[in-house]
Amino acid sequence: MFDSLSSKLTGAFTSLRSRGKITSSDIDATCSDIRAALLESDVALTVVEAFIEAIRAKSLAALPTLQSGTNQAQVIFEIVNTELIEILGGAGRRVRFAKNPPTVIMLAGLQGAGKTTLAGKLAKFYADQGNTPLLVASDLQRPNAVTQLQVVGESVGVPVFAPEPGNGVGNPMKVAEQSLAYAKTKLYNMVIVDTAGRLGVDTELMQQVIDIRNVVKPDEILFVVDAMMGQDAVRTAKAFQDGVGFDGVVLTKLDGDARGGAALSIAKLTGKPIMFSSNGEKLTDFDIFYPERMASRILGLGDVATLAEQAKKAFDGEATAKLEEKFARGDDFTLADFLEQLEAMSKMGSMSKLLGMLPGAGAMKKQIENFDESEIVRTKSIVQSMTPLEREDPKVLNGSRRARIALGAGRKVQDVNSLVDKFTAAQKIMRQMRKGAGMPPAMAQGMGIPAGMGAAIGGHQHGGQKGQQLAKKKSKSGNPAKRAAQEKG
Amino acid sequence: MGIFSQFVAKIKGQSTADPQDWQELEAELLGADLGPTLTFEIIRSAKSIKGDDAIASLTQILNSHLSAKPRDLIMSNDVTVVMVVGVNGTGKTTSVAKLAAYLKSSGNSVVLAAADTFRAAAVDQLQTWGKRVGVDVIAGKEGAEPASVAFDAATRTKELNSDYLIIDTAGRLHNKSDLMAELEKVKRVVEKTLAVSEVLLVIDATTGQNGIAQAKIFAEAVEVTGLIITKLDGSARGGVALAIESALDIPIKFIGTGEGDTDFALFEPSSYLSGLISD
Structure with missing residues (x-):
């Protein structure tokens, strides 16, 4: 859902990002893009007008405080994000249970x-x-x-x-x-x-x-x-x-x-x-x-938190505990872990729904909706054709090992190469995420799954790059205005 | 009150509308779910109208956005087959029953096929309706292959030589390609026995701009021939139907205005337009 809204907003921000220095007329143009996007999205007119006014005012107020070179588009983006959360209801609420049941x-x-x-x-x-x-x-x-x-x-x-x-x-x-x-x-x-x-x-x-x-x-x-x-x-x-x-x-x-x-x-x-x-x-x-x-x-940032929770539900307690421990020790996420997760994943069924929650998913909506579930089987077969050593440390994978794995899995060497490359990229992101202070372990652990999955399956390039963006988002900004926006969010 | 009435009243005797009037009109059109594209188009073409011929000009402008295709049901020489499709919860089953009652009241023999084998108790719901309006319902078991139910229904209706076969299908979101493929199959399989004359897409009047996406994708899959707009007895104006006609040239054929089997009528464009403009 919200796909079209997010893709339109993402479009507005991409054009904003392409400017070096943002002026107030850029903000006006962006606001009018956002207005059209929100109307197209069935947001009530009065809400749209109020929303746009708030964004415009806050963005204009933030402009002079920004030094050149800071990511101004990012600041505006944060303002929009904060405002959206506020409208959507701030912190969620749970059902109130009666003192005397039922x-x-x-x-x-x-x-x-x-x-x-x-x-x-x-x-x-x-x-x-x-x-x-x-x-x-x-x-x-x-x-x-x-x-x-x-x-x-x-x-x-x-x-x-x-x-x-x-x-x-x-x-x-x-x-x-x-x-x-x-x-x-x-x-x-x-x-x-x-x-x-x-x-x-x-x-x-x-x-x-x-x-x-x-x-x-x-x-x-x-x-x-x-x-x-x-x-x-x-x-x-x-x-x-x-x-x-x-x-x-x-x-x-x-x-x-x-x-x-x-x-x-x-x-x-x-x-x-x-x-x-x-x-x-x-x-x-x-x-x-x-x-x-x-x-x-x-805003097209993906829904990693939901994904983490779904993943947690799908994985049995023991495997999850093991992985959490591993993370706590500071061990790397390996192909063996990845395989375990793939197996748990394939039990869950709707891969396309899970992928849909990934950052940048809006851009590959079609591919995700029509995700070829047998891709998991093929990916699994490649990992299964590796020795335990190779699964623990993909660095040992030289040409002849790769050729052997491809033969064993019934795939091409290129498929093995691309899996290994994407896995390595994902592993790197996971290391960065672990360094990110303040992230709950459950979330980090959960995120490991999508990061690995996202990069290694489906052949798209978004996993790494967007994952980094996310990791970046978690760290506090050095810019005062930006940090204020983040903290408010 | 029509969405243009206030505007028409305001500019009466004026040479043209002032900015405030245009803004109010824009809000009114957007609020009726015409969507930004159609709203801006209408306002652009309305800029040239003068106060005194406002009604005639607006009627003409709106008319140009309506489909020119026929609004009566397309008849077949054999059994006329009508498939009713749409997303979940728009009122397909109720519309099928109302359409059956409508056709029966003019002396036609009608058979219903319960090809929504997915939603819990949908078959029961149609059977209850069948009894109420006095038409036969051909049903498979819940969970049965919908195409096979539709095929059986087509075969049996052909033998019975009834005038109409109306096929109720399960609600499906248009972005689920597997479910859309299933719908294509239902149509394909029925057409082995009988041609499908009409595929009616049920659009809930409360639906927003997503209705256009629904119509577009359903039309690509099963060649939608007309729309049924439901729940027009509520506060929703159903303006998205106009946007669909304008963008995709699919005519509105029927409207649903309540829960009773007679709360159903042919869509009359001229009275609809005069309702929008001058009432």
């Missing part, structure tokens, strides 16, 4: 936003953390919504409270009310209430969801919104805010190529944080929403 979460939103699927994802997310959620079928309106929730519940292994058949039969308020009593006797610690989709302008149905709210007194009301939504997002969000009210926002269908301006608009105009995002058809395609990560993604 914690009640109620979902509300337009038709087709993805509430029912989301209910299942949310239930799985919390069940995996050791909670005991109960799904409640209070959408008695859409034909077979109840059945859908039951199917979803079954596939995530979460019970569904559905005393009414739906299809217009039954009272959703009663169902919600009964579910609380049921949850209390059966000791479920969380209740997730799915409600029917409704339009913001439908006062009758808005009253119905208010009635449900008054009965279940939810700890969290989540407004579920389609990331593809246009300018109406603002009107609809306002209507729900004034009607049933909500505490947080969930963005769905983020795996599309929508630019997701709705997210920016809703966060800005309702002041409610985006708490979760949902990005795929599988019930595990769901995560907490991180504003700073999304801002990085909009």
Whole structure:
């Protein structure tokens, strides 16, 4: 998602970077590029205007403090980044658990936003953390919504409270009310209430969801919104805010190529944080929403933090601990580690999604979406054809060893060469990253995976260069204005 | 209230609009999801209009952005096959049911094919609708190959010699090339038995500029012949549909305006335009 926005913004910054010295008219030109990009991305007009004004003012204020030779484009970039994070909701917020269980979460939103699927994802997310959620079928309106929730519940292994058949039969308020009593006797610690989709302008149905709210007194009301939504997002969000009210926002269908301006608009105009995002058809395609990560993604910096977390989930504890230890000792990341990771990776499936989170991913969107998964197998076969010594220390790889490996893997010598080159580059980045102070070990360890993977697979050149950019971003700038911008971020 | 009404009222009796009016018009058009490209185009061509012939000029300008293709369903001599496609949650299944009710009410025999075998309970949802509007639904099992369900449906409808076969397909995001390939296959396989006369893309009126990307990629994959705009009973104006017509020359054929099976109508460009401009 946000791909087009990020590629447009990246374009604006590239042209800015190509200038030696930035003048105020460059800033105006960049601002007008950003304005068009944001409008194209469905950000509400009022939000766009406010955003542009803030960027312009801050950029102009920063200009005189910059000495020539400093990376002025980078400073402006940081200003935009900071501003984006601020709009997207600053630091994210987690669900508030009730003092006396069950914690009640109620979902509300337009038709087709993805509430029912989301209910299942949310239930799985919390069940995996050791909670005991109960799904409640209070959408008695859409034909077979109840059945859908039951199917979803079954596939995530979460019970569904559905005393009414739906299809217009039954009272959703009663169902919600009964579910609380049921949850209390059966000791479920969380209740997730799915409600029917409704339009913001439908006062009758808005009253119905208010009635449900008054009965279940939810700890969290989540407004579920389609990331593809246009300018109406603002009107609809306002209507729900004034009607049933909500505490947080969930963005769905983020795996599309929508630019997701709705997210920016809703966060800005309702002041409610985006708490979760949902990005795929599988019930595990769901995560907490991180504003700073999304801002990085909009700006084309990649989403390495999410990647690190996904990687952590995918790798078994022992291997992860081993790798962490290795890192702590200051040992190098070797091809043997790389192979282990490749194996864990191939168990995970959707390589293209993981690659999509890499820095610079927007530029190779097409390649990533159509990533040839068998590339992993081919890469694995090359590493597997190496001796343990070669895996530990690729420096020993002379011509004859490379020829032997190519023969063993059924690949060309060039393939071996290119893998080794990219791996060496990745290894170098990892060393730099480790030197970068203040990075949590888990993140460094997680980043090792994408850095290695990104460089070694798929034959693209972005891994090394962009990785360096990232490493650079982590270090504090010597320039006061720049550092201030960083610290603020 | 139409998106141009305020503008028209303001410049009435004036020789031209002042900068403030243009800015307000721009905000209005952008707010209706026409998108920056179409908005700037319309404003550029509107710059020359005079206050008193504003309505006629605007109608003409907007008309030039509408598709000239026919808006009635293209009929086949054999069974007329209509495929309904779109991204997730736009209202495909509901639209299929409404279209069936619409065609049935004018005396046609209609068969529905439940080729959304992916989403949980989508087949049940269509069957419930089938019972409600009184048409037969041909379904496979959940998780069945959608192309095989569609093929069976085509074969059986041909035998029955019904007037229409409407195929409901699973929602898919247009950037998933494997799912788009699956959709192409559904069409290909149906065409072994019956020609597909119409591929209708369902666009949610709340959709923003992403709708253009949706239409473009669906059209590349399965030659979309028309649009169904849904959820027009909400506060969304559905301006992206206009942007799609303008950019891709795909006509809007139907609009959905509610959850009942009769909340559905043919798209009437002239009344639509007068609604935008003068109401």
